[in-house]
Amino acid sequence: MSQLMDNxxxxxxxxxxxxxxxxxxxxxxxxxxxxxxIPLKSVTLEKLEKMQKDAELKMREAVEYSNENNNE
Structure with missing residues (x-):
């Protein structure tokens, strides 16, 4: 058979x-x-800063409200 292939x-x-x-x-x-x-601040850092500013604003409002009530 190999002879057939060779031929x-x-x-x-x-x-x-x-x-x-x-x-x-x-x-x-x-x-x-x-x-x-690349953003200078990450999204998480921006959210934390916003939360901190909101907390400070609420504290100021609470202090002002308590000062107004004490003065009256």
């Missing part, structure tokens, strides 16, 4: 390059993209 196999001609050296040039270039803006 029926096609012959492939080997093509050798005329020059001995073969090389491929690779140019590495930088790929520039848009800069990504």
């Amino acid at each position: 029926s196999a096609e012959k492939i001609d080997v093509i050798l390059p005329r020059q001995i050296l073969l090389y491929q040039e690779e140019n590495l270039d930088y790929i520039l993209c848009k800069p990504k803006l």
